[in-house]
Amino acid sequence: MSIMKEKFPGVYQMDGRLYTPNLVPGEKVYNEHIIHYEGVEYRSWNPYKSKMAAAILKGLKTMPVSRNSNILYLGAANGTTVSHLSDIAVDGTIYAVEMSVRAMGDLVNVCSTRGNIIPILADAEKPDTYGMMVGSVDLLYQDISQRDQMGIFMKNMEKFGVGQGILMVKARSIDVSMPPGKIFHRVRKELERKFRVTEAVSLSPYSRDHMALVVG
Ligand SMILES: C[S@@+](CC[C@H](N)C(=O)[O-])C[C@H]1O[C@@H](n2cnc3c(N)ncnc32)[C@H](O)[C@@H]1O
Incomplete structure (x- = not known):
């Protein structure tokens, strides 16, 4: 059974x-x-649709989300992963930042029945434009396929004084010509100049050329 x-x-x-x-x-x-x-x-x-689920199935040791977590989520898209985090952080708040108007339409629908998600239409590269909408946060979760994904992550960690973060690194968005392993190494080294990287989990085969980096 x-x-x-x-x-x-x-x-x-x-x-x-x-x-x-x-x-x-x-x-x-x-x-x-x-x-x-x-x-x-x-x-x-579904680990093929959510990198957080992929990281857990690939052996993530510590889950930095609990019942009371307040999370700043960058790259919320149409709310797939956000919705699962809202199932977990039932007494917390998820500030879900997304810049695509189209995806935001779906996200707003998800939020209409899930009171612990606050949708924010904004560019994560400009945290000053949405800082006033975000309360105190315990975790920064970022899943943004941009060349400067690490810069966006660092900027938001510092702006909101967050203690823990998960960066879903997409190697191909940073440099298509460089082997993903080299990119992950470079991103990790760069992060370690300011933060402690506690875990690095490859998301293959669920998301190829992606790595979850946990800082805390
Ligand atoms: C891979 S998808 C995110 C999937 C989502 N995290 C999930 O698991 O359900 C990346 C999202 O980041 C958004 N995005 C890209 N650049 C952004 C930026 N500068 N600010 C906010 N959102 C951005 C895209 O519009 C896209 O919806």
């Missing part, structure tokens, strides 16, 4: 798949599977 086990607070695993308890029972966000187990509704967390 299959047994649902809690892998991290608010993150569950059964038969090799990840789940989060659905904050809005009956509602799907991205056509994910819904299951019921011992009276609780869970949404499956």
